[in-house]
Amino acid sequence: xxxxxxxxxxxxxxxxxxxxxxxxxxxxxxxxxxxxxxxxxxxxxxxxxxxxxxxxxxxxxxxxxxxxxxxxxxxxxxxxxxxxxxxxxxxxxxxxxxxxxxxxxxxxxxxxxxxxxxxxxxxxxxxxxxxxxxxxxxxxxxxxxxxxxxxxxxxxxxxxxxxxxxxxxxxxxxxxxxxxxxxxxxxxxxxxxxxx
Amino acid sequence: xxxxxxxxxxxxxxxxxxxxxxxxxxxxxxxxxxxxxxxxxxxxxxxxxxxxxxxxxxxxxxxxxxxxxxxxxxxxxxxxxxxxxxxxxxxxxxxxxxxxxxxxxxxxxxxxxxxxxxxxxxxxxxxxxxxxxxxxxxxxxxxxxxxxxxxxxxxxxxxxxxxxxxxxxxxxxxxxxxxxxxxxxxxxxxxxxxxxxxxxxxxxxxxxxxxxxxxxxxxxxxxxxxxxxxxxxxx
Numbered sequence: 001x002x003x004x005x006x007x008x009x010x011x012x013x014x015x016x017x018x019x020x021x022x023x024x025x026x027x028x029x030x031x032x033x034x035x036x037x038x039x040x041x042x043x044x045x046x047x048x049x050x051x052x053x054x055x056x057x058x059x060x061x062x063x064x065x066x067x068x069x070x071x072x073x074x075x076x077x078x079x080x081x082x083x084x085x086x087x088x089x090x091x092x093x094x095x096x097x098x099x100x101x102x103x104x105x106x107x108x109x110x111x112x113x114x115x116x117x118x119x120x121x122x123x124x125x126x127x128x129x130x131x132x133x134x135x136x137x138x139x140x141x142x143x144x145x146x147x148x149x150x151x152x153x154x155x156x157x158x159x160x161x162x163x164x165x166x167x168x169x170x171x172x173x174x175x176x177x178x179x180x181x182x183x184x185x186x187x188x189x190x191x192x193x194x195x196x
Numbered sequence: 197x198x199x200x201x202x203x204x205x206x207x208x209x210x211x212x213x214x215x216x217x218x219x220x221x222x223x224x225x226x227x228x229x230x231x232x233x234x235x236x237x238x239x240x241x242x243x244x245x246x247x248x249x250x251x252x253x254x255x256x257x258x259x260x261x262x263x264x265x266x267x268x269x270x271x272x273x274x275x276x277x278x279x280x281x282x283x284x285x286x287x288x289x290x291x292x293x294x295x296x297x298x299x300x301x302x303x304x305x306x307x308x309x310x311x312x313x314x315x316x317x318x319x320x321x322x323x324x325x326x327x328x329x330x331x332x333x334x335x336x337x338x339x340x341x342x343x344x345x346x347x348x349x350x351x352x353x354x355x356x357x358x359x360x361x362x363x364x365x366x367x368x369x370x371x372x373x374x375x376x377x378x379x380x381x382x383x384x385x386x387x388x389x390x391x392x393x394x395x396x397x398x399x400x401x402x403x404x405x406x407x408x409x410x411x412x413x414x415x416x417x418x419x420x421x422x423x424x425x426x427x428x429x430x431x
């Protein structure tokens with residue numbers, strides 16, 4: 001069953017649309033008058049175009065109002081910037097060579113992924129992650145008892161799956177950091193007097 | 197006093213199991229290498245100062261190595277001023293196992309020594325003889341006495357014993373050192389405080405791993421390895 005909304009409801013809604021704020025804004029009579037006038041104008045134009053909203057569309061109407069408000073809020077913070085950084089290196093090989101020259105050691109780093117995300121106003125969570133898939137140090141001194149000085153130890157059962165996915169299951173090192181957005185908490189912290 | 201706190205919601209560090217196999221010669225040579233780089237940086241800094249002091253107009257195009265120490269000290273100073281109180285909602289460091297194997301280094305043949313250069317050859321020979329200097333007298337953390345010769349009979353015998361001792365004490369095979377995880381919830385501290393806390397955690401873990409380390413020494417016949425071998429064989 002559809003039911004028409006009275007003009008007063010529409011005026012009320014239109015006023016809400018034009019105030020785009022709380023009741024605190026009704027401080028001055030002139031402002032109130034201006035809002036009522038604008039609300040009435042909107043209602044008249046709606047009546048003339050025979051687009052006075054039906055009851056079913058009332059929900060949509062109020063949603064539109066809140067959406068517009070949200071947009072206004074966004075407009076005030078549109079100077080914010082979202083930063084996002086991502087680096088992915090499939091492998092880095094570093095060779096330590098002395099002045100003779102002879103090679104002392106080779107450092108191999110594979111599957112390095114670093115990423116970070118934050119925004120300038122710090123209104124959202126900032127995240128950073130670093131993952132190193134494989135780190136190996138080869139001993140290139142002659143007669144070395146252990147040719148591989150440092151490597152992630154092989155997990156049992158890896159032998160069946162083959163050597164291709166030797167560093168797919170668990171990365172050598174992974175670090176994740178999540179920073180909370182800057183906010184005001186009512187927690188009081190007592191710092192020592194000589195802190196600063 | 198109310199201050200704005202930086203709040204970390206979560207820090208997670210995960211390290212996979214590592215196997216580390218090393219001999220003293222490698223450690224010494226890498227240390228020697230890094231010390232060489234450091235001394236080179238110092239030298240290039242001095243040269244730069246001399247050039248700047250004499251105000252020489254350079255006609256040649258010389259590319260100076262960037263002064264890394266200056267950059268690093270600048271960074272550390274800025275870090276120091278930022279040692280603010282921080283709130284950690286959760287820090288998690290996952291457990292990992294370190295498999296350590298140490299073997300005595302093998303002496304170089306004369307051809308290899310010639311190829312590696314006199315410095316590396318001297319390091320290998322000194323490590324082989326067990327001429328260790330630990331702490332103050334050494335350049336780095338561990339040093340070797342390079343170029344010492346045993347002339348008297350007594351010195352030769354002492355040298356043999358020293359060599360045997362160093363050999364047996366520095367021989368262990370697949371010691372598993374377990375480092376358990378660390379979880380901190382709702383912690384309020386500065387970064388240096390946190391570093392000390394984590395450092396203490398790992399130091400205590402290292403202490404609790406000393407029995408496993410001693411039990412795996414070849415000098416005692418590697419009882420831990422024997423038992424592990426039994427266990428692996430039975431299952």
